Amino acid sequence: MSNNKNISFRFAWLPAFILLACAAALSAQAPARFVGAITAINGASITVKTDAGESYQVSVDSSASLRRIAPGQKDLSTADAMQFADLAVGDRALVKLDPNAPAGTLQALQIIAVKQADLALKQQKDREDWQRRGVGGLVKSVDAGSGVILLTSGAGAQLKTITVHTTKTTMLKRYAPASVRFDAAQPAPIDAIHTGDQLRARGTKSPDGLELSAEEVVSGSFRNISGTITSLDPATSTLVVKDLLSKKQVTIHISTEAQMRRLPDRMATMLAMALKAPAGGRSAPPAAGNTTAPMQRGGTGQMGGGGQWAGQGSGGGDPQQMLNRAPAIQLADLKKGDAVMLVATDGATEVTAITLLAGVEPLLEAPAASQSLLSNWSMGGGAGAADANQ
Helix, strand or coil, X not given: CHHHHHHHHHHHCHHHHHHHHHHHHHHHHCCCEEEEEEEEEXXXXXXXXXXXXXXXXXXXXXXXXXXXXXXXXXXXXXXXXXXXHHCCCCCEEEEEECCCCCCCCCEEEEEEEECHHHHHHHHHHHHHHHHHHEEXXXXXXXXXXXXXEEEEECCHHHCEEEEEECCCCCEEEXXXXXXXXXXXXXXXXXXXXXXXXXXXXXXXXXXCCCEEEEEXXXXXXXXXXXXXXXXXXXXXXXEEEEECCCCCEEEEECCCCCEEEECCHHHHHHHHHHHHCCCCCCCCCCCXXXXXXXXXXXXXXXXXXXXXXXXXXXXXXXXXXXXXXXXXXCXXXXXXXXXXXXXXXXXXXXXXXXXXXXXXXHXXXXXXXXXXXXXXXHHXXXXXXXXXXX
C-alpha cells in the first residue's frame, strides 16, 4: 500500500511538471526581440507575425514603453510616445521582451511601432520616386573595377542600353533567395551582380535617360517561364505549368504580392507585332509621351493608318505601359490549358511568382523579346519592385 501511495504522489506532480516544462520551452523559443506585423489585438495583448512567419502573443503591461517612429527613421531618440490604444492591426512593430517576466509568459518591455498609414504613404512616395528617377532592365555586363553596369531595357524597337554608374556611396542590395520582397533585400557587393540578372537603380539621370548616377541599386536572379497550365490548386494557391523551354513541370506558388494580369486579344497581338519589329521599323511604337499618336479609349491601343502605332495616355504605345493597363486577374480567373508567361524566384521545380501574364499566345511567337519585356516590366511595375524599406 505504501508503494502505491508513493507512486500516486509522484504522478500527481506530473501535470504541474509538464506545464512548467511547456512554459520554459515557450520562453526559450521566443527571441528577446523580433519585428513583424500586428495581426490581432485582444485586451491587453497583441499578436505579432514576424517576417519569418512565426507568431507571438505578447502581453503589454502599462509599464511597457510604447514609441511611434516614422518609416525608415533610425534615431529612436526622436520617436514619439504613444498609447496602447493607438496600436492597430496592420502596424509594423519591433517588440523587445521583458527578461524579468514570469516564466512562460511573453511580456513586452518596449514596443516601437510604425503605423500602417505612415508606411503606406512612404511606400507610395518611394514608388513615385523609383518611377521618376529610376531605370531598370537586364544586366548586360558588370565592371566591378569602375563600378559601371550596363543594362538592356525595353523590348523590340524600344530596346536600349543604359549605363549605370555606381560609387562607394551607392547602396547596393540583392534580393534574398526565393524572396520577392524588396524590403528583405540584403546588402551585397557589386561582384554579386551577374549578366542576365534583373536590376533596378535610382539616382540622377542624364538628359537622354541613357546614363544614371546611382544612389541605390537592387538586383536579383530570377527565372522566366513560358508555358501552359496543366493543373491548379486554389486551396494552396499554386498552379503547375509545363515550361516550354525545359519541357518540365514547374509548381508556381502565387503569393498575395504577385502581380497578375491578362492581355486582351488585341493588345496581345499589337504587343507581339511591336516586339517583332526591328529598330526603326514602321510598326514600332513612338517614344513615351508622344501626343501625336491617335488615342483609343479603353487603353488597349490600335494600329493607325500607314502601319503606325496608336496607344493611349502619356505612355503612348510603350509596351510596358500597355502591360500596366492590362486588366488585373486573380488565381480563380485562370484555368487549365491557359498559356502564361511569368517571372519568378529562381528554382528548378518550385518557384514563387513575381509577375504572371495570361492571354499571351501571340507573344510566344517572339519568345526572346517577350521574356525581355516581361523581365523589365516586373522590375519596373511588378510586385516588390519598388516597395518602401520598412
